[in-house]
Amino acid sequence: MLELPMALRLFNTLSSQIEEFHPLRDREVRMYACGPTVYDYGHIGNFRTFVAVDLLRRFFRQSGYTVRHVMNITDVDDKIIRNAAREGVSVQQYTAKYERAFLEDAALIGIEEPTLVRATEHIPEMADFVAKLVERDIAYRTDDGSYYFRIAKFPQYGKLSKRDFSGMMDGARVDVDEYDKDSARDFALWKAPKPGEASWDTAIGPGRPGWHLECSVMSMSELGETFDLHAGGEDLVFPHHENEIAQSESFTGKPFVHFWFHARFLLVEGEKMAKSLGNFFTLRDLVLKGHKPSSIRYLLASVPYRHQLNFTFDGLKQAAVSVERLRNFKLRLTTGNFEAGSNPEIQSLAADTVKRMTAAFDDDLNTAQAQAAIFEMVRQANAAFDTGGIKQDDVPPLCAVLDKFDEIFAVLNDDDGPKMKRVLEWAAAEGREAEITDRAREAVQSGQLSDARIEQKIDAIKNARKARDFKTSDTLRAELAIAGVLVEITKDGIRWRRK
Ligand code: AMP
Ligand code: ZN
Numbered sequence: 001m002l003e004l005p006m007a008l009r010l011f012n013t014l015s016s017q018i019e020e021f022h023p024l025r026d027r028e029v030r031m032y033a034c035g036p037t038v039y040d041y042g043h044i045g046n047f048r049t050f051v052a053v054d055l056l057r058r059f060f061r062q063s064g065y066t067v068r069h070v071m072n073i074t075d076v077d078d079k080i081i082r083n084a085a086r087e088g089v090s091v092q093q094y095t096a097k098y099e100r101a102f103l104e105d106a107a108l109i110g111i112e113e114p115t116l117v118r119a120t121e122h123i124p125e126m127a128d129f130v131a132k133l134v135e136r137d138i139a140y141r142t143d144d145g146s147y148y149f150r151i152a153k154f155p156q157y158g159k160l161s162k163r164d165f166s167g168m169m170d171g172a173r174v175d176v177d178e179y180d181k182d183s184a185r186d187f188a189l190w191k192a193p194k195p196g197e198a199s200w201d202t203a204i205g206p207g208r209p210g211w212h213l214e215c216s217v218m219s220m221s222e223l224g225e226t227f228d229l230h231a232g233g234e235d236l237v238f239p240h241h242e243n244e245i246a247q248s249e250s251f252t253g254k255p256f257v258h259f260w261f262h263a264r265f266l267l268v269e270g271e272k273m274a275k276s277l278g279n280f281f282t283l284r285d286l287v288l289k290g291h292k293p294s295s296i297r298y299l300l301a302s303v304p305y306r307h308q309l310n311f312t313f314d315g316l317k318q319a320a321v322s323v324e325r326l327r328n329f330k331l332r333l334t335t336g337n338f339e340a341g342s343n344p345e346i347q348s349l350a351a352d353t354v355k356r357m358t359a360a361f362d363d364d365l366n367t368a369q370a371q372a373a374i375f376e377m378v379r380q381a382n383a384a385f386d387t388g389g390i391k392q393d394d395v396p397p398l399c400a401v402l403d404k405f406d407e408i409f410a411v412l413n414d415d416d417g418p419k420m421k422r423v424l425e426w427a428a429a430e431g432r433e434a435e436i437t438d439r440a441r442e443a444v445q446s447g448q449l450s451d452a453r454i455e456q457k458i459d460a461i462k463n464a465r466k467a468r469d470f471k472t473s474d475t476l477r478a479e480l481a482i483a484g485v486l487v488e489i490t491k492d493g494i495r496w497r498r499k
Contacts, residue, residue: 010261018364021228024227024258029067031070031231032072034215036050036074043282047296048233048311055365056229057069058112061407062361069115070117073117074119076095080094109296110411122218124203126213126217130147133247146190151186151187157246160260161241172185174188188210190207219244220248220256227258228257237260268312270310284426288436290442291320292420294416295317301409304367326412334463342393346384346389346391346398350401356373374405392467414447414479418482418483421444423440424444454480461473485499
């Protein structure tokens with residue numbers, strides 16, 4: 001039976017209020033997230049935001065919606081052009097490496113891949129967009145062949161960042177992609193070529209798009225002129241998203257986006273992350289230190305997206321313990337021997353936990369509450385285990401709660417070992433072996449499933465099949481496959497071998 005969507009209540013930066021979320025089209029959510037600028041490896045701050053968006057997308061789906069989730073890869077901007085020129089390579093050569101790294105990192109940390117769009121593949125559309133704004137006198141060309149957005153033509157400018165720009169000097173300009181509120185001026189839509197910079201020949205002349213234009217054009221081309229939700233980190237509210245609204249709404253005369261979703265910046269050990277402070281970490285840095293991708297994801301997901309997450313190494317250890325506890329509980333459930341029958345208390349514990357989790361997510365994605373609910377269930381169920389209080393028919397509902405939790409958090413599958421192995425291989429290939437800690441090597445070793453652990457999982461598959469619970473059996477089989485173990489089910493029994 002199709003579940004009716006629950007009423008998700010979400011904070012909307014545009015209205016500064018918590019609002020009930022309803023998609024504009026019946027059961028389909030159209031969302032756009034500003035993706036990475038691929039000029040370096042992604043840091044944990046970037047992934048704080050990307051994980052928050054991933055949790056949101058997964059919860060939409062769990063609530064019964066289909067989701068069209070588009071993310072851009074910014075593969076041309078000021079920083080990229082500067083770095084590519086410094087290394088003496090083309091923009092494309094430069095960004096290809098970091099785009100691949102981003103996709104690998106996103107998979108490492110359990111982010112489901114959105115539909116990806118690349119700025120450099122939409123250049124003619126962007127030029128046409130500028131041309132239309134020029135026709136309406138909303139954009140103008142300067143002598144060097146650049147184009148600017150005339151913000152005096154958009155009286156609502158400032159409605160997202162809640163600033164009144166009405167007293168601003170008409171015609172003053174800014175041509176860098178990022179700037180602060182006090183220097184809000186007519187901003188560059190299109191930048192004329194500069195010596196040594198990548199540029200494209202288009203209907204409005206040679207040049208390249210400004211960063212803000214990229215997102216307006218690509219989001220509307222994929223999702224329509226008005227869509228449900230646009231996401232990013234809080235730093236994007238101004239100028240990036242403010243400018244996207246100005247361009248898009250001037251172009252279409254329609255509201256651009258219904259909900260604006262912004263994740264708060266994370267701190268590391270109580271401070272703003274900065275290379276100069278030595279507290280700047282990419283995802284790969286943490287893996288090379290021996291931390292599991294599942295612990296990192298769990299920690300990034302544990303603080304609701306509008307609260308400041310203080311990333312600490314103690315917190316990371318704690319997250320590892322939490323994930324291990326959940327995995328052990330699942331193993332206990334799937335490998336245990338239980339008496340026939342059911343215990344009404346456990347049945348209602350499972351049902352209540354599902355309700356509590358859903359209510360937590362509905363409450364502006366309160367991930368902390370959802371985690372608290374599952375741990376309360378694990379605590380009570382573990383106590384019941386010890387006194388024989390869990391019966392055969394209690395196992396499927398408890399497993400179903402774990403599955404539901406994991407549809408969002410995605411940490412139960414024990415695939416850290418093979419994932420970490422790939423990061424270590426990358427470090428070796430990049431000549432960064434010195435950064436691989438003993439802890440990381442040990443984690444990879446212990447991440448290789450032992451024969452005993454594999455036999456345990458095979459027993460769990462047998463039990464599940466006996467109970468005709470093919471979903472659990474398939475999940476376990478898939479987990480083993482990811483860990484490099486092939487399982488063959490024949491009429492004579494179950495065999496396994498390492499790949
Ligand atoms: P960038 O690659 O710099 O364009 O950033 C990609 C995404 O990461 C954007 O949504 C940023 O807002 C977000 N972001 C950057 N730094 C942080 C941080 N310290 N905490 C949370 N999100 C961040
Ligand atoms: Zn964007």
